[in-house]
Amino acid sequence: xxxxxxxxxxxxxxxxxxxxxxxxxxxxxxxxxxxxxxxxxxxxxxxxxxxxxxxxxxxxxxxxxxxxxxxxxxxxxxxxxxxxxxxxxxxxxxxxxxxxxxxxxxxxxxxxxxxxxxxxxxxxxxxxxxxxxxxxxxxxxxxxxxx
Numbered sequence: 001x002x003x004x005x006x007x008x009x010x011x012x013x014x015x016x017x018x019x020x021x022x023x024x025x026x027x028x029x030x031x032x033x034x035x036x037x038x039x040x041x042x043x044x045x046x047x048x049x050x051x052x053x054x055x056x057x058x059x060x061x062x063x064x065x066x067x068x069x070x071x072x073x074x075x076x077x078x079x080x081x082x083x084x085x086x087x088x089x090x091x092x093x094x095x096x097x098x099x100x101x102x103x104x105x106x107x108x109x110x111x112x113x114x115x116x117x118x119x120x121x122x123x124x125x126x127x128x129x130x131x132x133x134x135x136x137x138x139x140x141x142x143x144x145x146x147x
Contacts, residue, residue: 033096033103033130036137044086047079056139057131063143065124087119088112101132108147123147 036055043051053076060072070078078084094107105128113120129141 033105033137036130037091037094037105037128040139041089041091044079044084045089047082047085049076049080052076052079055137057133060139061141063141065122065144065146082114083116085114085116086111087114103130103132103137104128105130109144 039051040055042048043055053072056072056075058072060070060075062070062072062075064070088111090110092108092110094105097104105126107126107128109122109124109126111122111124113122123146124144125147127141127143128139130137131140
């Protein structure tokens with residue numbers, strides 16, 4: 001009887017440890033998406049293609065409100081050449097949903113731009129899909145629609 005009770009106790013402790021470790025991993029992933037989003041926003045403001053490259057998946061699909069679709073290479077080139085140039089970005093009404101190793105982020109982007117040295121302003125609804133991969137978030141899809 002004592003062996004059964006001890007075995008049950010030991011099993012409970014092991015199960016609790018596994019559950020706690022899994023919960024810690026999930027909490028770490030969830031908290032890191034917020035800092036990843038801030039890093040992504042800053043990299044867009046700085047046109048930092050090195051950081052943008054690090055944060056995006058090689059199979060990236062980046063959809064614009066005009067219907068234009070870019071892969072990772074074209075997305076990075078638009079920042080490198082000045083075709084895309086953000087001077088101010090405000091993120092409003094941000095919501096994050098988690099599905100296992102995927103985070104779906106929706107927000108409103110209100111931004112001042114200087115694309116091709118032409119000042120402008122845009123207000124967009126944005127959908128970002130991020131995948132947790134090798135202990136970091138990678139952007140796999142982005143789609144924008146005009147407000």
